[in-house]
Amino acid sequence: MLFEQTRPQTHNAQEMLDKYQITELVHYERYARDYGLWDGMATCYTADATIEISWYKGPIKGFLEASKPGPDAQTDSLPAHKMHETLVWLNGNKAVAVVVTTMTGRTPVQGQTMDNLIYVRLVYSLKRVNGEWKIYSMTPVYERDTLLPVTPKDIKPVEGARDSYKNLAIVLKDLGAKTSDDLPGLDQPASVQKFLNGVQDWFEKKGVIQMTKIITVEEHFQAPFGESAPQAQPETKVDPRGPKGNLVDHYLQNFDKRLAYMDKYNIDMQVLSDAGKSPQMAPDAQAVAGCRQVNDTLAAEIKKHPTRFAGLATLPVNVPDAAAEELERAVTQLGFKGALIAGLANDHFLDEPQYFPIFEMAAKLDVPIYLHPGMVRASERKMLYHSSAYSDQIGDMISLAGWGWHMEQGVQMLHLILSGLFDKLPNLKLISGHWGEFVPNFLERLDEFTGMVDPHLDRKFSEYYRNNVYITASGMFTQPQMDLGLAEMGPNHVLWAEDFPYLRREDQVASFLEQAPIKPDVREKIGHENAEKLFKLN
Structure with missing residues (x-):
């Protein structure tokens, strides 16, 4: 049974505190991302953390460097994350957090200024390291997205783009980036199931190393x-x-x-x-x-x-x-x-x-x-x-x-x-x-x-x-x-x-x-x- 099919339960004060700390951690991680607090964002992760999103897949260090805007970047080009419900499942020194999130970004697309709204579930895997919760991985499950013109104009779609993030594909293409075709999204339920099965395997695996050194x-x-x-x-x-x-x-x-x-x-x-x-x-x-x-x-x-x-x-x-x-x-x-x-x-x-x-x-x-x-x-x-x-x-x-x-x-x-x-x-x-x-x-x-x-x-x-x-x-x-x-x-x-x-x-x-x-x-x-x-x- 997948973790998300089991209602999260809180049995004692320590688990309540753990869930609060995890919720605070994942919210701050996105807050730091939105407002360019790169040093603060780096503290949220384990040293071996990985990120997989639409335009990047790899270690956290590379993601932080790639996320920093260039000297000519517009202030409002950074995405803003509106985080809603947050659910946390605990398993000893490991946890999984799922955050219902709307990502919003305003950016020029094909000569128009557009608002891109991307509806996702952010899935975090976390470890407790030296008594402190840290993010071990983060991957969104894409549900749907919307591209709204600030000044209406016909938008040319990207041929072959996935329905769950077809407008995101338009934005990334205009920015010169290629969107992966195999991201977990609701238009392909099997991709979501495969991803969540992987999270479940990690969550239940015994003997995951938490020590900093032995x-x-x-x-x-x-x-x-x-x-x-x-x-x-x-x-x-x-x-x-x-x-x-x-x-x-x-x-x-x-x-x-x-x-x-x-x-x-x-x-x-x-x-x-x-x-x-x-x-x-x-x-x-x-x-x-x-x-x-x-x-x-x-x-x-x-x-x-x-x-x-x-x-x-x-x-x-x-x-x-x-x-x-x-x-x-x-x-x-x-x-x-x-x-x-x-x-x-x-x-x-x-x-x-x-x-x-x-x-x-x-x-x-x-x-x-x-x-x-x-x-x-x-x-x-x-x-x-x-x-x-x-x-x-x-x-x-x-x-x-x-x-x-x-x-x-x-x-x-x-x-x-x-x-x-x-x-x-x-x-x-x-x-x-x-x-x-x-x-x-x-x-x-x-x-x-x-x-x-x-x-x-x-x-x-x-x-x-x-x-x-x-x-x-x-x-x-x-x-x-x-x-x-x-x-x-x-x-x-x-x-x-x-x-x-x-x-x-x-x-x-x-x-x-x-x-x-x-x-x-x-x-x-x-x-x-x-x-x-x-x-x-x-």
């Missing part, structure tokens, strides 16, 4: 770095890459395929890191050389597409002084935006004093460190997660991506905060994926119970966490966890991430964020503004 910050790549592999990955009964491991590998190293994916799903930028089989935990000599090679490889790819990719350094964590030096090189020479550390350092938590130079360098450079989960050691998996009551596959899955490595990384964060790291480095910034690896769920309880003893800290646990830590979604696009994350962290410390290519959420990368019940300014902060500020992407 930056995802926990996205992974993998670079070969020679035959000497890093430490072997612990044997498990499941593949951490998931059921489509070959596809994951395909995306990890193929940047052309990655870009095609990003373009298809409207992802503007990925912040890339190597969190898989990286040389981070390789034997010392291999780790230093391997991490350097991985970072150089990533830097070369970023250089090819600097507006699409940014990088987080891979560090030889087992050699902390070398790791600090590599972080400095990656940031100051390669342009990286921080570093990512995956898991523990060969079963050592990073609060141990030998790792302090890494965090000290990050604070000095004012770049964040992303604390990413790593493979949980076999003895821990067996003790905590395996059971005779279920299969080893289930035991391994919950010990890894299902639960265990998230819990371990949450414990890592506890160690770092309780060690007094942020008292020593108050401007240090850490990032925690998967909505904070359980920690936000327990902030109040952590405050309560660490407050029962002397933690030798300047502030409460939650104050450090909310001030110095940023959390990301990591592809866990679920509303309850978003609600909790925003409630505990506030909108300025939440980032967007897909965990590509281990997860491929496709349309949901944009649609989940767009459809979430959050304010438009919060949506923009999560979608790109917080990342731009934290990583200095501008």
Whole structure:
């Protein structure tokens, strides 16, 4: 059923306000057109808006330029729009407005001054962008028109002109313009039906991008770095890459395929890191050389597409002084935006004093460190997660991506905060994926119970966490966890991430964020503004 066959309904005060704002917008757009307020008219449209009328079809920028009168134009040659009934249909962040309109213009035609009255329905498609309604397209449905001479004289018709706008064809021909023959008009009902069907398809289509930009910050790549592999990955009964491991590998190293994916799903930028089989935990000599090679490889790819990719350094964590030096090189020479550390350092938590130079360098450079989960050691998996009551596959899955490595990384964060790291480095910034690896769920309880003893800290646990830590979604696009994350962290410390290519959420990368019940300014902060500020992407 076409939208216009359903009576518009207003269910609440917000919808009433939306309809008023839309009506005001479309009326002002024509007012600005009539009176040459071109800058004001430009503000009514989205950047990618299109216009289709009798003499123009194309982007809004071209229409604005073509509409401006030349130096010799007569004042009364601009059309005047008499706008009558305005109906508005709402569908979330989209709307369709139909305005019954009479367009009037006085212009010389074949030696006579004529009044041209054109009766149309102006059909507007609109989007809500950053909380403000904007016109996405405008097309008239032509019903009939009349050409009235101010001084009567016989008018020669245009041969083959359509009945719905035959007098408009006379005017345009006299002005040297050709009128299209396939405009929607009542003389050809099928043309109107085809046009309205197109509007209906747009109106009902899911996943139309409303975000001004989307930056995802926990996205992974993998670079070969020679035959000497890093430490072997612990044997498990499941593949951490998931059921489509070959596809994951395909995306990890193929940047052309990655870009095609990003373009298809409207992802503007990925912040890339190597969190898989990286040389981070390789034997010392291999780790230093391997991490350097991985970072150089990533830097070369970023250089090819600097507006699409940014990088987080891979560090030889087992050699902390070398790791600090590599972080400095990656940031100051390669342009990286921080570093990512995956898991523990060969079963050592990073609060141990030998790792302090890494965090000290990050604070000095004012770049964040992303604390990413790593493979949980076999003895821990067996003790905590395996059971005779279920299969080893289930035991391994919950010990890894299902639960265990998230819990371990949450414990890592506890160690770092309780060690007094942020008292020593108050401007240090850490990032925690998967909505904070359980920690936000327990902030109040952590405050309560660490407050029962002397933690030798300047502030409460939650104050450090909310001030110095940023959390990301990591592809866990679920509303309850978003609600909790925003409630505990506030909108300025939440980032967007897909965990590509281990997860491929496709349309949901944009649609989940767009459809979430959050304010438009919060949506923009999560979608790109917080990342731009934290990583200095501008």
